[in-house]
Amino acid sequence: MQTTTLDTVENTNVGQKRAAVVTNDCTRPDTNEILTDAYVAQPNYNYSSLCMVAPPEAAPVKGRLNRWAAVDGLATAVMCRAGDNLEITVSAEIYQASGSVWMRAVVDGIVAQPSDVQFKTGNLEFDGVRSFTFVQPNMSKGQHLVEIQMNSGSEFSIRDRVLTVSSIGNLTAVAASGPPIPCPAQFQDIPGLSTTVPGEVHHALAIIFSAEAWANSGRMEVRALVGDTVVGEVIFAEAGNPERRGTRSFTFVTPSLDLPAGSRIRMQWRCGSGSATIGDRTISVSPSLSSTSTSLMFAVNPSAAVSLTQTEWVDLFEPATFETTFNLNNVLINASTEVLANPGRVFLRVLVDGQPASPSDITLIQGGSKWRATGHTFVLKNVGYGRHEVRVQARVDPHTTAKYRRRTLRISWGIRYAPDFVQPFLRMSPVIKRIRLLVIGFDPVRPGHPRPSFAQIRKTFEGDQSHTPEANLRQWLIENSAGNVTLSEVRYVGCQDGQWFVAPPERQGNWYWDNLAFEQMWKDALAAADAEVDFHSFDIDKNNRLSSDELVVAIVRPQAVPYGTVRGTDATLDGAAIPLNVPVLDLYLSSNPQYHRWGVGLVAHEFTHHVLGTLDLYNGCPAISPGPYSIMDRHDLATHLDPFEKMKNGLVRPYAENVNELGNESTWDLPAIEYGQEVLLLHEPSRAAREYFLIENRYPGDIGARNYDDPLGNGAIVVWQIFEDLQLVHTSTPCQGDPRFIRKRAVLSAPTDTFDLTWSDGSPVGRRLTAPNPNARVARLIIKKI
Numbered sequence: 001m002q003t004t005t006l007d008t009v010e011n012t013n014v015g016q017k018r019a020a021v022v023t024n025d026c027t028r029p030d031t032n033e034i035l036t037d038a039y040v041a042q043p044n045y046n047y048s049s050l051c052m053v054a055p056p057e058a059a060p061v062k063g064r065l066n067r068w069a070a071v072d073g074l075a076t077a078v079m080c081r082a083g084d085n086l087e088i089t090v091s092a093e094i095y096q097a098s099g100s101v102w103m104r105a106v107v108d109g110i111v112a113q114p115s116d117v118q119f120k121t122g123n124l125e126f127d128g129v130r131s132f133t134f135v136q137p138n139m140s141k142g143q144h145l146v147e148i149q150m151n152s153g154s155e156f157s158i159r160d161r162v163l164t165v166s167s168i169g170n171l172t173a174v175a176a177s178g179p180p181i182p183c184p185a186q187f188q189d190i191p192g193l194s195t196t197v198p199g200e201v202h203h204a205l206a207i208i209f210s211a212e213a214w215a216n217s218g219r220m221e222v223r224a225l226v227g228d229t230v231v232g233e234v235i236f237a238e239a240g241n242p243e244r245r246g247t248r249s250f251t252f253v254t255p256s257l258d259l260p261a262g263s264r265i266r267m268q269w270r271c272g273s274g275s276a277t278i279g280d281r282t283i284s285v286s287p288s289l290s291s292t293s294t295s296l297m298f299a300v301n302p303s304a305a306v307s308l309t310q311t312e313w314v315d316l317f318e319p320a321t322f323e324t325t326f327n328l329n330n331v332l333i334n335a336s337t338e339v340l341a342n343p344g345r346v347f348l349r350v351l352v353d354g355q356p357a358s359p360s361d362i363t364l365i366q367g368g369s370k371w372r373a374t375g376h377t378f379v380l381k382n383v384g385y386g387r388h389e390v391r392v393q394a395r396v397d398p399h400t401t402a403k404y405r406r407r408t409l410r411i412s413w414g415i416r417y418a419p420d421f422v423q424p425f426l427r428m429s430p431v432i433k434r435i436r437l438l439v440i441g442f443d444p445v446r447p448g449h450p451r452p453s454f455a456q457i458r459k460t461f462e463g464d465q466s467h468t469p470e471a472n473l474r475q476w477l478i479e480n481s482a483g484n485v486t487l488s489e490v491r492y493v494g495c496q497d498g499q500w501f502v503a504p505p506e507r508q509g510n511w512y513w514d515n516l517a518f519e520q521m522w523k524d525a526l527a528a529a530d531a532e533v534d535f536h537s538f539d540i541d542k543n544n545r546l547s548s549d550e551l552v553v554a555i556v557r558p559q560a561v562p563y564g565t566v567r568g569t570d571a572t573l574d575g576a577a578i579p580l581n582v583p584v585l586d587l588y589l590s591s592n593p594q595y596h597r598w599g600v601g602l603v604a605h606e607f608t609h610h611v612l613g614t615l616d617l618y619n620g621c622p623a624i625s626p627g628p629y630s631i632m633d634r635h636d637l638a639t640h641l642d643p644f645e646k647m648k649n650g651l652v653r654p655y656a657e658n659v660n661e662l663g664n665e666s667t668w669d670l671p672a673i674e675y676g677q678e679v680l681l682l683h684e685p686s687r688a689a690r691e692y693f694l695i696e697n698r699y700p701g702d703i704g705a706r707n708y709d710d711p712l713g714n715g716a717i718v719v720w721q722i723f724e725d726l727q728l729v730h731t732s733t734p735c736q737g738d739p740r741f742i743r744k745r746a747v748l749s750a751p752t753d754t755f756d757l758t759w760s761d762g763s764p765v766g767r768r769l770t771a772p773n774p775n776a777r778v779a780r781l782i783i784k785k786i
Helices: 453-463 473-481 517-530 594-611 643-648 726-730
Strands: 010-013 021-023 027-028 039-041 048-053 069-080 085-098 099-106 119-123 128-135 142-152 158-165 172-176 189-197 205-217 219-226 231-237 247-251 264-270 275-287 293-300 305-308 321-325 329-340 345-352 362-366 371-382 387-396 402-413 433-443 485-493 552-558 565-571 578-591 653-658 663-671 678-683 693-699 716-723 744-747 756-757 764-770 778-785
Touching: 048 069, 048 402, 048 578, 069 085, 069 158, 085 099, 085 119, 085 142, 085 189, 085 275, 085 345, 085 362, 085 371, 099 663, 119 128, 119 275, 119 744, 128 172, 128 205, 128 247, 128 362, 128 371, 128 678, 128 778, 142 158, 158 371, 172 189, 205 219, 205 231, 205 264, 205 594, 205 764, 219 247, 219 275, 219 453, 247 293, 247 329, 247 371, 247 402, 264 275, 293 321, 305 387, 329 345, 329 362, 329 387, 329 517, 329 663, 329 756, 345 371, 362 371, 362 764, 387 517, 433 453, 433 517, 453 473, 453 485, 453 578, 453 594, 473 485, 473 594, 517 552, 517 578, 552 594, 578 594, 594 744, 643 678, 663 716, 693 778, 716 726, 744 764
Parallel strands: 039 663, 433 485, 433 552, 552 578, 653 678
Antiparallel strands: 010 293, 021 027, 048 158, 069 142, 085 128, 085 158, 099 119, 099 142, 119 247, 172 275, 189 264, 205 247, 205 275, 219 231, 219 264, 231 371, 293 402, 305 402, 321 387, 329 371, 329 402, 345 362, 345 387, 565 578, 663 778, 678 693, 693 716, 716 744, 756 764, 764 778
16 A cells, blocks of 8 residues: 655644634524624534633642542533544643552543553652543533543542543544553554544544553554555654553644545554553544634654753744634643653643643653653633634753654634533532432430431431422432432431430430530441441542542431531541541431421532532622522522532533623523523623623422422522632622622513623623513523613
């Protein structure tokens, strides 16, 4: 077969022409002009998206041991069309002195391909960033949740890290896994890494190759083959650094190609006289132009290695410019290179218009005099319309010499769609949760506080077996989360009728209250349950603390009126010498049936604090108080969570709209959030990182089929103002200084109700809201320019 080798600089910049935006199935011009005709929007979530997460830079975060656990800050939603493939890329600085740390991506609770990978292994604590691209083919239409998890048997930590998830149109992905395979002497296809382009290609391609790979002797070389064209040919791994094993990634970039549909793309490798091995591996092939994103791609292949000895920042590529055609963009910058360094570190950063992208800089490699392929992904959100400059820069430690050869740069950008708002915030994170719950009954034997029956307690947590069960925590979670958060197992000890655990005789009655000894009460309750429960068996990572994804412990005491908090204590349990830290839902439940719903709301309120990271929203300025429209304010009615805390936990699908692009009058049909799990997000590009509005339809259900919002009475359109910049609470209007950044601004419950949106500084948004039919399963919202 005849092939062509590319050894020149390739520069592809496409998609500069301003074009119409396809918003779901509705086409609207993305311009700054005011539309004169009324526009009716009905979200149907039929688009692809580019979503990215880079947690704030901070000290390394310790990982969990001996179990799969979420990586702090690496989770997001992504929107897919039917049949889309997902490209899930993680770049991270990972520290581990010995052993191996494993990583996997989980999509809607299902492990993505190629299952778990050996992200880092060896006896060297740190040798630079690691990267891997997971893939998940043939997604169903709609919003999906992606979470990164890690597992290790020895201590590790993770510092600067980035997650990008792309479902852009025409993205092709394939994975292969199984026992490690040896490398051939001459170029041959890498088993399992062959795919075809879905349609005709008339543009450049980026091919991300990721693998567990190591060389025992000599060098492992890898190249891509696109049709008859050879792309790249990099030293993927070189022998001589046996303690620097793990995953490697490199992005191959093609020139602008003309390929017929069905053209083959494959990866090839060789080792010459050396010996090398490859394990789990993936390729992801994305175009430079798709329906929802555009890319600028470079490939540089110098004739000889370039030395880097500068301790100040120098350009690794020529400055690149790109032009965004939308007013709110996500930008991804992926830089790959063959590199070595001795003895110190090589640092890498990306500047966009002179400002650092996230993370501000990373250690590309630390030491290692042998060649390797590596790279990192940098991200920047909320990039506005216009032309932008990108500079990729590197520097080294004093007395360090680095060398680099072939290198590639891929800059991708696209609209910041609504799923990119469904990401971690404070302790909230969009993940699928299945919770084990242990309920301990403990009676201090206070006069006037009779015990609820076991049937009442079980009804509070799980309902009963009747055809129309009363309110309960299990069903409340299902309705609020559409099944994303559920109770997997509930065990009851000490609260069956006649079998309650009771306080020691010397501490019965009001002793705990009189002596403010509430922690002693929790210790006594745990000690009473110790004979029946092996608490340490739930401490899977053996860190002497029960986290909410291991076991949730609820301690129930009898009380005439319900009450509760979330607390915790260290208790000596199971005969272990080291105390076990046990967070507890500190609950008081009543035997009075008229307080049943109050008890359910109380339990749900405290449960979501502990499991979902939700925040108290009571007290403060009445003008912005949620009242019964969030259980985090009024829990006695057991109504729903507010939409912001739902969104950040991945429990609803937002639909984002730029208020500057609305017409003179726009009409939205909003499904009830209780049934459709949908919410409208209104933003302005220059403020999107700081504040925006969420608008929901709260509908308590039809006669005979009421939901948990039944106490709200009639339905309403509820308007919320959100400050993701927490500093805004100090200067915002109304209610300056109120610490709540989740603010209910209006309830439109009658056709005559109106509300004029204002920003935190009191300036008008220039939009008035009305709701002609607020009490409906699908309510109409009119947004009018004023």
